[in-house]
Amino acid sequence: MDIQKLKEIDKTFRQFGIEGEDTFKIIATHYLNIHTPKKVSKELRAFWNQGLELLELVNEDKIARQTLELIITSDLYGEGLPILYQYFLTKRFRDLSGKFFTPKSLAKIMTSMLPIKNGAVIYDPTCGGGTFLLEASKRWTNKECTLLGNDVDKLLVVLSEIILLINKQNAHSLNLTNLNIYNYSNEVTSLSGKVDFILANPPFSISVESFKTRSKLFEKGYRNSDALFLDFCLQMLKPSGHLVCLLPHSIIVNKEFEKLRLVIEEDWEIAAVIVMPEGTFNSTSNTTTRADILHLRKRSNKKHVSKILFGNVSNLSETISNNIEFEHLNDLSIILEELGIDVNSEK
Ligand SMILES: C[S@@+](CC[C@H](N)C(=O)[O-])C[C@H]1O[C@@H](n2cnc3c(N)ncnc32)[C@H](O)[C@@H]1O
Incomplete structure (x- = not known):
């Protein structure tokens, strides 16, 4: 719209x-x-x-x-409701809460990086308007899965529920919560080790002063939401589980995050790092924040990744919008081809 x-x-x-x-x-x-x-x-x-x-x-x-x-x-089917939410609740987006939604087309690409597994438990712990869960539901078509969503903002949980109830298939069960993932309550930790796939665009680089539960990265001095988010996902996933998320570009390139990257390599197998250009979020907000796609797998006693994909999307030519066809995504579609991913395939 x-x-x-x-x-x-x-x-x-x-x-x-x-x-x-x-x-x-x-x-x-x-x-x-x-x-x-x-x-x-x-x-x-x-x-x-x-x-x-x-x-x-x-x-x-x-x-x-x-x-x-x-x-x-x-x-x-109301897929554009998050856009309307953003427009009519602009004040919420002016604060520093990091609420910029993922363009639908980018969420679709990220979801296509997951293998389809019958009965999968798919979680977005910072689900906003439910964009990733909606894409997961489309990708799983009539195969069974459990869609789990959470957001600290009550109204966004309601928005996710509306969109998913309208669009999801009967074979998909849905459970939404309204919790702060940086405050490890029993409800938050009840999912520990139970999740197959996490898809997310968490709030970026919010500083967190105190954190009661054990977090390896926090203990290494990374006192921000990005580090806590990575440790949170590690705890929620089953061994070999997948995390496909957006994280700030600084984490990938800045020297201050060197130790963080080493810890990531200890705990995760890196499947793909795709560096995105500025302007990725132009269609959903006016932030110039740069975000990269990270595809990680929680380490287990089996090795899964034989080839790490490092992609650099230097040019999206047209800003990713909610209507754009994937053929126009240039570098990104070439990178995905390299990975053998067909974003339009539902198989
Ligand atoms: C960048 S937005 C992304 C929303 C959605 N996943 C998407 O991609 O469109 C981040 C979301 O995280 C939520 N959030 C922020 N802090 C949170 C917390 N401590 N626990 C759970 N959700 C949180 C915000 O309300 C917001 O909806």
Whole structure:
């Protein structure tokens, strides 16, 4: 959805004194009314009820109704809801919480780096609007899997639930939580050693002063969210489990992270490091943060990786957007070909 359309939607609802989060609620509620998912969490039920009350305020208005219909017609299954969330809750994105969503096309590429395993447990511990879980659900088609999502932001957990209930297959079970992954509660650690695949774009480089649980990287002096995130994933994965994530470019290249990289090599087999250019997140936020794709496998007594792929995507030519076709991703598609990955294959 382009910025002009978003502005028009904003204008339509402002006439009723509705703005920001409430506009997002009305739109999401319209999706819920159309798809009427059956088993919903109590948090989603409360959100839906609030949305219904707001919807009543605009229901009599022809333009407002047409606007909602247009949104649905252009995106029947609500895959663009994270974009609407970002637009209508911009304030949340202005703070330093590192909430920039992964463009759908990039999430699809990263998900295609995972092998499809029947019954896999797939986890995104910082799931935002559920983009990775949605791509995993598409990739697994009607094969069984468990989709686990978590986010510290309640509203994002609700957003993930909406998108996944509308889009996932019956063979996929879904469990979403609202926890702080840097605060190892019993609920957080209950997944230790149980996860096959982690897909994630965690918040970048947030400094963390104290951390109660054991973290090898934290003890080595890396007191930031990136280091804790890596140790967190190591704990959650089964031996040989896969982590495909985005991490700040500085981790890959800066001298200050040399020791961190050595620890990574002790604990993980490195399958791929793909350096991305600036502008990767242009379509979902105005951050210039550089992020790289990392594909790691938790070490076990078996060696899995015979060839490490180091890719440098110097040019995306067109910014990754939510509609772009993969053929246009240039360097990245060449790199994936090298890996034998066909992003459009569902096999
Ligand atoms: C960079 S965004 C990525 C969101 C989503 N995975 C995506 O790729 O579009 C990072 C997400 O991490 C969440 N987050 C930040 N700190 C967290 C924490 N301590 N525990 C769990 N989630 C957290 C934020 O709310 C945000 O949704």
